[in-house]
Amino acid sequence: MKIREQESKNNIVFGAVVGLAGIVCGLWLLIYLKRISGTEFVAFSLGFAVIGLIIAFAAEVQEFSIAGNGVKLKELRTEAERTIEDLKQARTEVFRFLLQKSIEFSGGWGSGSKVDERVEQFIKLFEQIEKFECIKELQIDISKTLNILMIGQFNNLEIIHKNTKRIGDIFENGERPDILYIELEDKMINKILEQYSGKKPNFDDIKADVIQGIEAYSKLYAIKVKLDKLANES
Helix, strand or coil: CHHHHHHHHHHHHHHHHHHHHHHHHHHHHHHHCCCCCHHHHHHHHHHHHHHHHHHHCCCCCCEEEECCEEEEHHHHHHHHHHHHHHHHHHHHHHHHHHHHHCCCCCCCCCCCCCCCCCHHHHHHHHHHHHHCCCCCCCHHHHHHHHHHHHHHHHHHCHHHHCCCCCCCCCCCHHHCHHHHHHHCCHHHHHHHHHCCCCCCCCHHHHHHHHHHHHHHHHHHHHHHHHHHHHHHHC
16 A cells, blocks of 8 residues: 555656646747747647646546547556566576576686686676566575586685585585685695696786686675575575
């Protein structure tokens, strides 16, 4: 009921603004530009006033006539609301499909980077889901996808935590990204360099890649925190 009352108030305010805007515009055309006559001003103003009234009382008006053609507002509104709901459902299903695809690898050769190639696209996808307020509807799908990506990214940083996880494993408090930052040491970077045969890459480049890996894990962990909070509120 409160929602309906608030909607009615908003319609009245908007309708009043439209009506006043029409009168002001008419005065501007009449006095300053001298593009219309007094009679045209009256007709112009009345037209906007009627439109303003229709908007103001849209929730109550059942039908009005324009040039003899009846327009049923209630039916148009119901159809519009139904279409909007269908579009929202379709949008949710598209997001669900994209979540399923986001765990797939590109199919090319691995770069050896400590950053999982799938993380960036998933982050962008989640931002869109959040923007369109679809998190609740897709909470289960997001959680499943997130767990897979977090496992992959966490395992890429095994050089730090000396541990591996499998799909479905939970993350303990001691596996927070800030702890990984603290535990990262130069000797770990040197150990990575030892795995290369022939010309070794630059130490700073490898360290920067590992740090980017932790940052990627941190972004995923932040989403996990959001989902955990949402689950606790349910």
